Amino acid sequence: KYAENMYYFSELALTLNAPENGTAPTDSRLRPDQRLMENGRWDEANAEKQRLEEKQRLSRKRREAEAARATEDGTPCDPYKPLWFERKKDPVTQELAHVYKGGYWESKEKQDWSLCPDIF
Numbered sequence: 001k002y003a004e005n006m007y008y009f010s011e012l013a014l015t016l017n018a019p020e021n022g023t024a025p026t027d028s029r030l031r032p033d034q035r036l037m038e039n040g041r042w043d044e045a046n047a048e049k050q051r052l053e054e055k056q057r058l059s060r061k062r063r064e065a066e067a068a069r070a071t072e073d074g075t076p077c078d079p080y081k082p083l084w085f086e087r088k089k090d091p092v093t094q095e096l097a098h099v100y101k102g103g104y105w106e107s108k109e110k111q112d113w114s115l116c117p118d119i120f
Helices: 011-015 032-038 042-073 104-110
Strands: 085-089 096-100
Touching: 032 042
Parallel strands: none
Antiparallel strands: 085 096
16 A cells, blocks of 8 residues: 555565664664665765764774784784674585574663674
8 A cells, every 4th residue: 555655665675674672782773874864864864874984994994903913913813703693604505604693682682782882
């Protein structure tokens, strides 16, 4: 019903980006630029997207600098690792895949997001 007003998206597609209470602060549905865009505030959304991208670049540069220092010093340096996934070789395809290692649902139940980085 009224699909022509919703860019012909299905009901499911229209709800995929709907905010949900209690999700991790890193949930992509919480992206401030996306929220601004969905509210028709295009100029603010573009400025916010630029801010987020610059924040990501700085974070990556810091990680790379830490890794370079560790290499020079000979000290161990853990590269960035996702919180709830790990890379493993698929036994069938022999390709690397990200496999859920647990923890998300427990964090959500406790509402303990202390391990989440500040990405927004």
